[in-house]
Amino acid sequence: MKLFGNNKNSSTVDLSVNIGGLKLKNPVMTASGTFGYGAEYSEFIDLNRLGAIIVKGLSYTPREGNPVPRIVETPAGMLNAIGLQNIGTEAFIKEKLPFLRKFKTPVITNFFGDSIDEFKKSAEALSSADGVHALEMNISCPNKKAGWIIFGTDPKVMGKAVSSVRKTTKLPLIVKLTPNVTDICVMAKVAEDSGADAISMINTITGMAIDIRRRTPILANVVGGLSGPAIRPVAVRMVWQAHKAVKIPIIGIGGIMTAQDALEFLIAGARGVAVGTANFVNPHATIEIIDGIEKFLIEEGVHNINDIIGSLWT
Amino acid sequence: MNKYLTATIKENSRINGSNNLLALYIKDTSENPVPGQFYMLEVSSSYDPLLKRPLSIFRKINNELQFLYRIKGKGTEKLQKMREGTNISIIGPLGNGYPLPSEKQIPLLIAGGVGVASIFSLAEKLDKKAYVFYGGRNKDELVMKDEIRNFAKELFISTDDGSEGEKGTVIDILNKFLDSQGSMESLVIYVCGPLPMLRAVAEVAVNKKIAGYISAEENMACGIGACLGCVIKTKHNYKRVCREGPVFSIHEIIWE
Ligand SMILES: Cc1cc2nc3c(=O)[nH]c(=O)nc-3n(C[C@H](O)[C@H](O)[C@H](O)COP(=O)(O)OP(=O)(O)OC[C@H]3O[C@@H](n4cnc5c(N)ncnc54)[C@H](O)[C@@H]3O)c2cc1C
Ligand SMILES: Cc1cc2nc3c(=O)[nH]c(=O)nc-3n(C[C@H](O)[C@H](O)[C@H](O)COP(=O)(O)O)c2cc1C
Ligand code: FES
Numbered sequence: 001m002k003l004f005g006n007n008k009n010s011s012t013v014d015l016s017v018n019i020g021g022l023k024l025k026n027p028v029m030t031a032s033g034t035f036g037y038g039a040e041y042s043e044f045i046d047l048n049r050l051g052a053i054i055v056k057g058l059s060y061t062p063r064e065g066n067p068v069p070r071i072v073e074t075p076a077g078m079l080n081a082i083g084l085q086n087i088g089t090e091a092f093i094k095e096k097l098p099f100l101r102k103f104k105t106p107v108i109t110n111f112f113g114d115s116i117d118e119f120k121k122s123a124e125a126l127s128s129a130d131g132v133h134a135l136e137m138n139i140s141c142p143n144k145k146a147g148w149i150i151f152g153t154d155p156k157v158m159g160k161a162v163s164s165v166r167k168t169t170k171l172p173l174i175v176k177l178t179p180n181v182t183d184i185c186v187m188a189k190v191a192e193d194s195g196a197d198a199i200s201m202i203n204t205i206t207g208m209a210i211d212i213r214r215r216t217p218i219l220a221n222v223v224g225g226l227s228g229p230a231i232r233p234v235a236v237r238m239v240w241q242a243h244k245a246v247k248i249p250i251i252g253i254g255g256i257m258t259a260q261d262a263l264e265f266l267i268a269g270a271r272g273v274a275v276g277t278a279n280f281v282n283p284h285a286t287i288e289i290i291d292g293i294e295k296f297l298i299e300e301g302v303h304n305i306n307d308i309i310g311s312l313w314t
Numbered sequence: 315m316n317k318y319l320t321a322t323i324k325e326n327s328r329i330n331g332s333n334n335l336l337a338l339y340i341k342d343t344s345e346n347p348v349p350g351q352f353y354m355l356e357v358s359s360s361y362d363p364l365l366k367r368p369l370s371i372f373r374k375i376n377n378e379l380q381f382l383y384r385i386k387g388k389g390t391e392k393l394q395k396m397r398e399g400t401n402i403s404i405i406g407p408l409g410n411g412y413p414l415p416s417e418k419q420i421p422l423l424i425a426g427g428v429g430v431a432s433i434f435s436l437a438e439k440l441d442k443k444a445y446v447f448y449g450g451r452n453k454d455e456l457v458m459k460d461e462i463r464n465f466a467k468e469l470f471i472s473t474d475d476g477s478e479g480e481k482g483t484v485i486d487i488l489n490k491f492l493d494s495q496g497s498m499e500s501l502v503i504y505v506c507g508p509l510p511m512l513r514a515v516a517e518v519a520v521n522k523k524i525a526g527y528i529s530a531e532e533n534m535a536c537g538i539g540a541c542l543g544c545v546i547k548t549k550h551n552y553k554r555v556c557r558e559g560p561v562f563s564i565h566e567i568i569w570e
Contacts, residue, residue: 033541033542034536034540034541035540036539036540036541040536040538040539040540041538041540043317044317044318044538056542064551064552065542065545065552067547067570068532068533068544068545068546069532069533070533070543070544070545071533071534071535071541071543071544072533073364073365073388073389075362076361076362076364077364078364078365078535080535080541080543082541082542082543085542085545085552228361228364229361229364277364277535279536279540280365280535280536280537280540280541281364281365281366282318282403283318283405283538284318
């Protein structure tokens with residue numbers, strides 16, 4: 001990292017980044033599933049200020065999701081078992097995209113399937129829709145046909161899924177990795193070799209909470225995904241490891257609450273960040289993080305955000 | 315209008331039992347809440363607990379928002395320890411609120427425990443039109459009785475131990491009242507309280523074909539419709555308690 005001393009002129013700070021062909025005015029995005037379809041937060045913040053909006057995960061056909069309780073709070077985090085409730089790609093394109101097209105901010109659609117075929121159908125539908133700028137492939141769901149193997153935990157299954165989807169879209173393809181694996185670098189490399197333009201990481205970490213009086217799990221689904229500040233150190237470590245293993249850009253996710261947290265990810269090697277659970281706690285979180293990153297760069301005399309990305313000294 | 319607000323704690327005191335009154339002063343101009351709406355409140359300045367907690371609006375007087383809350387777990391315990399002068403962030407007003415009864419309808423307001431917070435705000439608004447049914451575990455759990463009496467056409471009380479009003483549940487006093495009525499057609503029920511009570515009132519409403527609304531509760535993370543954590547099963551699939559609710563038609567809910 002170059003240190004230029006204090007820079008008086010803030011207008012010289014360039015926050016723009018390029019994520020696998022997608023140009024963003026700043027590196028701050030919204031993590032899928034924590035920002036609805038965008039409209040929910042538009043009464044709190046100016047969506048035009050975001051680097052990109054990543055919307056709730058979509059399947060080809062709508063899904064109902066899991067019974068309640070779906071969420072429970074844990075120390076400095078929360079467990080969720082929403083069960084991928086969503087309105088499906090068709091309704092998304094018809095009902096939600098027209099609103100999002102009004103903004104200058106790129107839209108990244110997170111999508112999933114329980115078979116390669118379903119992944120492909122969603123990717124095709126979303127790629128041809130006006131106003132979708134990139135796809136984020138969520139491989140944390142089970143592959144029914146391969147006997148409930150999670151797409152994102154078996155390198156062979158994942159490789160096949162990613163290369164099949166790659167053939168169906170010209171849009172930047174981001175593969176979202178699950179942390180529930182032994183070696184994250186193996187999975188990052190498989191994504192890269194199968195044609196992903198970028199990876200995002202991490203998704204939630206599988207966890208569980210128990211009602212000790214009833215001796216029952218609290219979530220109806222028994223287990224859920226842990227998110228929030230509690231997972232940040234794990235996410236930072238994984239981003240740093242993956243950054244050394246692959247050349248494609250990384251979107252860092254996991255417990256980002258403040259600009260400092262986001263900067264940890266950027267210094268570890270992430271080219272962008274996505275803010276998740278923090279939106280629930282503070283609907284202005286994304287904007288405060290953008291402003292905070294800019295302020296930090298000014299203070300450090302760094303003119304271009306790319307100079308700080310992967311600048312970790314070890 | 316701005317819904318993400320900074321509030322200063324003006325009062326945070328125990329009323330009785332595990333019931334507390336929280337008064338917040340807000341500087342910013344903000345929307346006026348309607349009965350049945352709620353706010354998400356910060357209960358700790360650290361990340362533990364991380365999430366805000368939903369509380370129904372009890373009263374708003376000028377720039378002061380008042381809430382009634384009961385200690386339930388970690389979040390409400392931390393909230394109780396927060397002192398006057400502390401600034402907290404809040405989000406609201408959220409949710410839909412109670413639809414008001416028509417001129418011809420006779421409203422029956424039914425509250426269990428701390429569910430009285432939102433029922434109170436509705437009674438105040440209806441001004442002497444409503445019959446109020448209020449149930450609690452014992453006499454010490456009941457709050458704001460005199461005020462409610464002022465706003466209600468009549469107040470019926472029940473306690474589990476008989477320490478005040480009728481011994482029994484709110485369903486018992488409701489049924490007794492309904493038995494004394496001729497037609498059910500002009501009645502409309504509003505109910506807020508613990509789940510078993512909501513379910514029991516819904517059963518009465520369905521059997522006797524009485525119109526009505528329930529205020530539902532579910533664990534919430536965002537409070538604004540983004541996380542899909544707070545859903546309730548209805549005849550039209552899952553609906554979000556924080557957004558399409560918390561008030562739903564009593565005949566719309568599928569009880570599981
Ligand atoms: C729309 C709405 C309005 C509400 N209004 C009021 C009010 O005016 N006054 C009041 O005292 N309480 C109200 N509640 C309930 C209140 O939000 C919970 O009691 C509180 O969140 C519990 O937090 P805690 O950290 O103390 O408990 P936790 O440690 O989180 O949990 C303790 C126990 O409370 C249960 N619980 C957690 N969250 C909720 C919830 N949202 N609803 C019901 N039970 C819950 C848990 O399942 C657990 O058994 C309302 C809830 C909703 C959804
Ligand atoms: C309520 C909730 C719903 C989520 N839904 C999705 C989803 O649909 N698709 C997906 O890829 N990730 C989903 N995630 C994971 C987040 O995008 C993110 O990876 C994770 O929460 C970690 O970031 P955070 O700690 O900042 O929340 C969800 C997370 C939460 C809390
Ligand atoms: S609390 Fe998030 S959708 Fe209702």
